[in-house]
Amino acid sequence: LSALSTSPDHLGHRRRQSSCHSDIDPRPKKGDEGYVKRPENAFILFRRKCCEDRQAAQEEAAVHGPTKKQRQADLSKTISQQWKA
Secondary structure, three states, X not given: OOHHHHOOOOOOOOOOOOOOOOOOOOOOXXXXXXXXXXXXXXXXXXXXXXXXXXXXXXXXXXXXXXXOOOOHHHHHHHHHHHHHO
16 A cells, blocks of 8 residues: 555545634743633632641640641541541
């Protein structure tokens, strides 16, 4: 078989054109002027509050002695269980 007979165009397959038009400006990227950060979802806000509360409790407990820090992975598991409850 020749290369022509196996090409995607010859088989009736075409590359789909992008839905973006070349005359429309691309969406601004992080750091660009006009970039708008996505709003944080409810879980992110909940996680932040839990971390802030935990930090405050650790600072308060530090007065009474050293405290054990929890790994981020374990912290995330604990917070997700609280979120689901």
